[in-house]
Amino acid sequence: MLRVRNVTELFEMGVYTDEGSFFGVVEESILQGNKIAGWRVRATKGSLLTKMLGGAKGVIVPHPLVKAIDQVMIISKTAIPSMEDGENSAIQEDLD
Numbered sequence: 001m002l003r004v005r006n007v008t009e010l011f012e013m014g015v016y017t018d019e020g021s022f023f024g025v026v027e028e029s030i031l032q033g034n035k036i037a038g039w040r041v042r043a044t045k046g047s048l049l050t051k052m053l054g055g056a057k058g059v060i061v062p063h064p065l066v067k068a069i070d071q072v073m074i075i076s077k078t079a080i081p082s083m084e085d086g087e088n089s090a091i092q093e094d095l096d
Contacts, residue, residue, distance in 0.1 A: 005069075007036070015041050015061075015073045017048065017080065024049045024058060026073060038062045039073070052080065 007029050015023040024041040031037060042058040043049035049058060061079045068074040 010039075010069065010073070013069075013073055015039075015075060017077045018067055018074055019077050021048045023047060023075060023079075027058060030060065036063045039066065048080065 010026050011028065013026045015026060017023050024043050024047045027040045027042040029036050029039055039061045040058060041049065041061050043053060043056065049056075053059070059079070061075055065076040065079045066073060067076055
């Protein structure tokens with residue numbers, strides 16, 4: 001059965017990759033019209049984002065890369081920013 005949730009219930013939810021790594025914490029949703037376009041994920045102490053990005057505060061994960069949402073959010077491993085070429089599906093951004 002599909003469970004409907006208020007978007008604000010997802011703020012501060014843990015985000016994990018589909019490989020089981022802790023990625024960060026949901027900070028806010030990004031809306032386009034009446035649909036969710038992406039999620040702003042904050043790097044936290046001990047998260048994969050902190051290890052990969054260093055000084056950046058987080059990334060924006062496009063909603064199509066979200067695989068599941070329940071007690072935690074599961075995202076595709078392709079959302080992990082690439083350190084070699086600087087390009088990936090997730091957009092690096094300093095979150096103010």
